[in-house]
Structures are given as structure tokens and as C-alpha cells.
Amino acid sequence: MLNIIGYISRVAGPLVEAASVAEAQMLEMVEVGDDHLIGEIVRLSGKKITMQVYEDTTSLRPGLPVYGSGMPLAVELGPGLIGTIYDGIQRPLDVIRLASGSYIQKGIHAPALDRKKRWHFKPQVKAGDNVAPGAVMGTVPETALVEHRVLVPHPLCGRVVSIVDESECTLDDIIAVITMNGREKPVYLYQRWPVRQGRLFRSRDRLTEPLITGQRVIDTLFPVVKGGAVAVPGGFGTGKTIVQHQLAKWCDADIIIFIGCGERGNEMTDVLLSFPKIIDPRSGRSLMERTILIANTSNMPVAAREASIYTGITCAEYYRDMGYHVAVMADSTSRWAEALRELSGRMEELPADEGFPAYLPTRLAEFYERAGAVETLSGQHGSVTIIGSISPPGGDFAEPVTQHTKRCVRCFWALDKDLANARHYPSISWIESYSEYREEIGDWWCAHIDPDWRVMQQEIMGLLQQEERLKQVVKLVGPDVLQDNQKVLLETCLIFRTTFLQQSSFDAIDMFSVPQKQARMLRIILGFHKQCLEAIKSGMTLEHIRKSRLRSDVLKMKWAIGNAELEKFDALRREVEAFAREGSV
Ligand SMILES: Nc1ncnc2c1ncn2[C@@H]1O[C@H](COP(=O)(O)OP(=O)(O)OP(=O)(O)O)[C@@H](O)[C@H]1O
């Protein structure tokens, strides 16, 4: 219920103050002015409240009423989330467009989930059963890819008095009644959850299963786990958005949540146009059937940008609680931090590093802390993986957002300007990046893909590091001082970089490599390295190696051999293994 709690006394951009307020809570959702603009209370001082308003505040003036809701800002969680495009405070953009045209009218309200749509509900409990929060009441086929599990909302627990039979239900229909402490409570297909509060779970699981992304440099050198947190920092135009898009398209999560946070509108348009057309290779269905998009582009109100990250992560946790693996892409967290800075500046808080508020590290930590693999309240296992991009001004990683994020994540894909300039994409630097998950998921790769994965991976990392040192030597004294085996090493690293690390996101065969293809390619390159060393020892020249057909086959393998033609890699490997012996091929 909305009651007038006070009247506006001051308006400063997205921040609005009201005086003489009798009753209000911190983080309470409010509606401001005659247009009922949505906002949130961010400061209470005596009888004065400060609110951040999620819409354009130009029409507001002192004297207009403020309505309190008595509840924190919350999102609606239920069937219909998948495939929808929301703004930062979970208003469905296509519904809003129908109501107000291409430009969003002020104060327009639209329920996040369609109230009229009928869903086929199939109960899983019966009258008389005892249920606890998080238990599965029944299921709804949300899309062809996602079975929506209707969960008992927290903190409801008790005996099921009644539950509907298998039938078509709308979100407004009561699907079950539960008694709790002698009172009957209705259960609907959807529930609400405050965005700033993490959803509850039973315990955290160890992170052991990789999130396969199909991007070779990521999966093989800097892997991420299901439930992990990754930062992708990179200067202007280094490929952050493309990396995020590639992951959203190809990673093996069940659900994808893409938060376009303060980025350019046309990048979001790209997602909107391309995602529905892309067919998920695992299921053969459109990608939108497992995706939720949250769009808060650079021209949309800044306060809503701050909220968009929380809206996204709360939806992610909801699907995690059903036992799904969810991946959240936030592009870019720098724009979100800038929104924090702007709001904090207007609140006249004491600025810390580069004008960011002193609580920036806490906010970042709170956000990345919401990643993780968990045992849910009903005993299922699900995870939320967060991949957040950072756009440091001038590409300087010493700035506060990158530095504070570094402390919250265990995987860091540093995008390198020089690589991007040389059109080496993805421009993930193999020198500056790291993944502390490599050890944990080594067992999975060794058990499922290749027993030698750990050894091969260490070998190639070793070669890349030696290459870096040798390059310094060459820079100082020229290439003539290098011994033959060092020249071979440089040659191998060149092959590895161009064949393996570079991966086009626009080539139909190359855009995605299954783990088996990655391991085979790595084995072939390392095998070729050993063969070249032997061949050089027995008198073959480097020139001869460079001109060999086999070398050009190795260089071409990523384009020439598809994910389903693994036997061709095995044939190539056999040829490589005979190289030194047979000489001139
Ligand atoms: N994997 C890739 N394959 C081919 N081209 C790529 C790849 N990654 C990036 N590019 C090229 O780099 C360009 C810039 O990439 P992108 O828009 O992702 O950069 P960004 O870091 O998000 O930039 P901004 O800082 O402006 O947000 C793309 O338009 C594309 O041409």
C-alpha cells in the first residue's frame, strides 16, 4: 500500500530530498511526485530523507508528495523472465514500448511478468505434505530449454493445505495454500525478492567443474569454473564486449543473464538482433530461450544503472536456486562504479580514490561475493558465475575499479591494447592474465578430455614465458645470438599464438572450439615443437621447417577441421609425430 510519507524539499539530478518525514526505512522503495517515479531511500537523517530516483527527474519540484511502500526495492521472480528484455529496475522494455512508444514516458509502470499469460503448472507436492522454503512445489515449462521450478518463497514453511491439479494458471492464480503458525498463506507462481539481498542457500560447494566457453585462450590457459568470478579489464576498443558476447553465446551455462550497464545503445541492439538468430549448439534452439537481457544503456537514468546489476544478479540467484548453472555478464562494471560516484558526489559524501566513494570496494566485493556454487535450500546444486568487464580510463589498470575488483575475483583476463591493435583477438594477454581456478579444474580436464592436460598446459605456459625472455634478448642484441633450439621455441610460440590463441568470433568453424578440439590442437602444437627440435638436431634447417606442408597444415587446422571431425586431428597428430623421422613432408 502506498501512503504519502512526506513532500519533496530539494531536487538535485537523480537525488531527491524530502523533509518532515515521519516514517521511512533505509532502502525502502518509494514513488515520487505526481508521476509516481520509482525511487529508493538511500539516506535518513532526522526527519529528512534522501532518495535516488530511477527515472528522469526534470518535472519534479519541491512540494510534490512522496509515497512510501514500506518494502525494499524488489524484483518479481517467476515464469516469463527468460527471453525478456528489462531495464535496470525490471520493467519489460517491449511492454513499455507498446505503452509509450520508443521513448519511455515518465512514471510508466508495467509488471515485470505478464499477468495474463497462462502457464502449464504441474504440481510436485500434494495436500498434507510439509514443505520448507526453497522446496519445489511444481514445474512450469518456461521455454523449450528451461523447466521453471516453482519454489516455496522464503520464509514460508508448513503443511500444504491445498494445491491445484495440473492445469493452466496465470500468475495471479493461487496455486497452493500453506499453513504456517496456524495461518493460511497463498502461494503463487511468482515471488518477490529484495534486490540488494542475496538469496538464501544451504551451503557453498567446492568449485570443481569448468565453465566451458569454447574460447581456447580462456578454456586452456585461463579457465573459469561454474560459480567463479572473472574480471575482464581492457582499454577502449580492446574487445571486452565481444568477449562477453562470445561467452553469452557459447558457454555451457543453463541460463545467461546479460546486463548491458551504461554501454552504448547500438551494442545492446547488436545483442537484441543477433541472439534470437543464434542457435545454441547443444540444444538446437534459439539462444533467447535461455537468456534474460537487462539493458541500461548510457543514455538511460544513472540511478537505474546502479540498480541494474542487482536486478540481474537476483534473477541469477533465483535460477540457481532451481538447480541451474547461471552465467551473468556485466558490461561494464566501470560504468556502474561511475554511477555510484555520481550519486555519491551529489550526496556530498567524502570522496576517496579518484572521486569514487569510500564504499566502492565493499560494493564490488558484495557483488562478486554473490557468485558461487551452492547446495540450494532444497538440496539441489546450482551456481552463479559472474563475468564483469572493466573499462579503465586510458587502459590503466592501476585505477581503483580494476584494483579493487582484482581483490574480489580469482580469474583475470587482461585485454591488451597492443594485441588488439595487431588484430590479435581475443586480445587476452597471456602475460598479465591469470586464473587461480586452473588447479581446481585440472582433474576434470584430465578425467574427461585428456589425461595429459595439466602437463601440456604447464608446458605451453613455460614456452610462452621463455618466449617473453627471448624476445627481450632479441630486442637488445638481435636475433643472431639465438641458438637453434631457441629459434624453434620462438617459431612454436608464433604457431601457438596464431593458431591457438587467436580466435575469430566471426568465423563459423573457429568461433567455438569444443574442449576435445582444444586439447588435440595443443597436443599437435607441442608434438610439432618436439619434432622440430629433433629435426634441427639431425640437420634440418629452420627454413625447411617453415616451408613444410605440415607446418602450414598445423597453422590451418583451426579453420579446416570442425568440432565434429576429431579423427582428422588424430590423423594430423600421427603425421606430426612422424615429421622428424620422415623429414621433408
Ligand atoms: N574475437 C574477436 N574476433 C574478431 N574481431 C574482434 C574480436 N574481438 C574484438 N574484435 C574487434 O574489435 C572491435 C572492438 O571490440 P569491442 O566492441 O568488444 O571492444 P570494447 O572493449 O567493448 O570497446 P569499448 O571500450 O568501446 O566498449 C570489434 O568491433 C571487432 O571488430
Ligand SMILES: [Mg+2]
Ligand atoms: Mg564495449
